[in-house]
Amino acid sequence: MKPLARLRLDPKGVATVLEADPSLDLEGNGLPCALLVQGQDPFGRPLCPRCPVQRELRRGAYRASTPLLVKGRRLRCQGYREAEGFLVELYPERAEPPDLLLELSRLTQHLLRNPEGFPQALEDFLRALRLALGMEAAELFLIDPEGHHLILTAYEGLHREAFLERPWFQLGEGYPGIVALRREPLVTHALGEDPRYLRQKVKQLGYQTYVCCPLELPHSLIGVLNLASRDPRLDHEALLDSLGRIGPLFASTLYTLLTRLGEVGLEAIAQHLLRGEASEALLTFLQKVRRLTGATGVQVVAREGRRVALGWVPPCTMKNCPAWRGEVAGLKNGLPDCPEAEGRPRICLPLWAKGEVVAVQTLFHARPPRPPTGPAAPALWLERVVLPLLFPKEEARPIPELEVYALGGFRVRYRGRELGPRDFGRRGAYQLLKLLLANKDRALYAEDLAETLFPELPPEKARQEVYTLVYHLRKALPGIVEREGEYYRLRLPEDRFLDFERFEALMRKADLEEGLAAFKTLRQALELYKGPLFGDDPYGEWAEAERAYLQERALSGLLRLGELAEALGYQEVAKEAYARALKLEPFLEEAQRRLSFLKG
Secondary structure (H helix, E strand, C coil), rough: CCCEECCCCCCCCCCEEEECCHHCCCCCCCHHHHHCCEEECCCECCCCCCCHHHHHHCCCCEEEEEEEEEEEEEEEEEEEECCCCCEEEEEECCCCCHHHHHHHHHHHHHCCCCHHHHHHHHHHHHHHHHHHCCCCCCEEEEEECCCCEEEEEEECCCHHHHHHHCCECCCCCCCHHHHHCCCCCCEECCHHCCCCCCCHHHHHCCCCEEEEEEEEECCCEEEEEEEECCCCCCCCHHHHHHHHHHHHHHHHHHHHHHHHHHHHHHHHHHHHHHHHCCHHHHHHHHHHHHHHCCCCEEEEECCCCCEEEEEEECCCCCCCCCCHHHHCCECCCCCCCCCCCCCCCEEEEEEEEECEEEEEEEECCCCCCCCCCCCCHHHHHHCCHHCCCCCCCCCCCCCEEEEEEEEEECCCEEECCCCCCCHHHHHHHHHHHHHHHHCCCCEEEEHHHHHCCCCCCHHHHHHHHHHHHHHHHHCCCCCEEEEECCEEECCCCCEEEEHHHHHHHHHHHHHHHHHHHHHHHHHHHHCCCCCCCCCCCCCCCCHHHHHHHHHHHHHHHHHHHHHHHHHHHCCCHHHHHHHHHHCCCCCCCHHHHHHHHHHH
């Protein structure tokens, strides 16, 4: 049905009238929507100044609606998010249901621009679907990428708690599992009498009509869409016809979005792995999972026991977790209970790579999402293209034993665990590690260490302090320091990653290359250079020589990268390289000249 009026709003709510019925008297572009429409609530109070539609859209919804009175006429205001504002449409109060294909198209556009709004957008679409088809409940189950389970991902409608009684089904189990296995719709008008339906609370509430429809792709199935009502007289043929028209497009929308998210994550993670930053790759992976799922904390535990966490996650040993057997488990959320989980709700997911469970992931939400299992399947789909890289079969432990990031700041990880100053017992031991790293290829005389670290103390007292710091450093990083008479030398494990060492190795490789090969290698190297060596300790004279050398290498690398980018036709990359060089050295004439030329 054609709307009575269509308005486009900028981010501040200023309206442009696209079309309008003359009877509404909507004239005056450039006015705030509230002043233009002047709608009222059913009690005659001004509604537009506190517009619920704009409020919901600003909070992240892709669609929102509200009834209102305009010049005595009962209308419905329907709004949608757009790239640079909102689209608002006014319909008669009892207008025909929305065009579901158009709704799905708007959902797709919204999710491609705002993938982090995935959970809310799905619920908004299910609401539109439910109301358009006259149903009381709508739910979406997504299948995990390995095809083992169906997990409740979105629900909208009445009696939420009853439908959340069981949010997880294996293939062939319950209505969702049967439909997923047979790839055929399943319909009943006597739900209470059907033993195949396993959620007893839904039956007790008197639900009779239940329509379960597979969401198929050309090569597989991505989920199952369900609609429920207590009215046994509904025309299921009309329901199946509507679902048959939107089902393929809905399935492809879900698959495209989740696959694209995985590909974007793969690009970022692959860049870290190319530079040898295995632990940074895993943390980037966890950050993307956390952003998509809205989790308070995310943790991954690998088969060999390595554990990496982002945010706060409740403790759990995970030795006998069902997730190791390929099951989705959890606590206090309708999933099969993990026997080792204690305390707060969480979800434990098996992470598959090349046909086997290589790790278990825990998602924790301080405020459980609705439904509690909502983030599980999207997280698994996001991760499916990344896991073979992060957990390759041929490597028992892809993450180095020792990782040091010293360019721009200073961070240390030992066997996957990040260490801060407190982990070294004495802050001076943390400082001693920096000093030794700045001289990693040289032996340092104990007297020199004492003079550098404790210039204000008497020589003997200073030496005793050095001995104490060495003890604490060895305790935090076993075997890291060895003594040769009166000299100390850093003993680094072969299984290590030092960002400044890797940076220098890539720069030397680029020195021997030409053209596109040199361009690619330089980009990898310069991604590692995030700032001066030990940038958190800029006045440490003990690192000045090495700091100046690495900065000079970075400057020359940026200039060469700019030249190569110009030759290859990558003008934007060249501008970025010269701009970075000027941040390091503001008066670098060659960079100023080339950047001015490129900007015209």
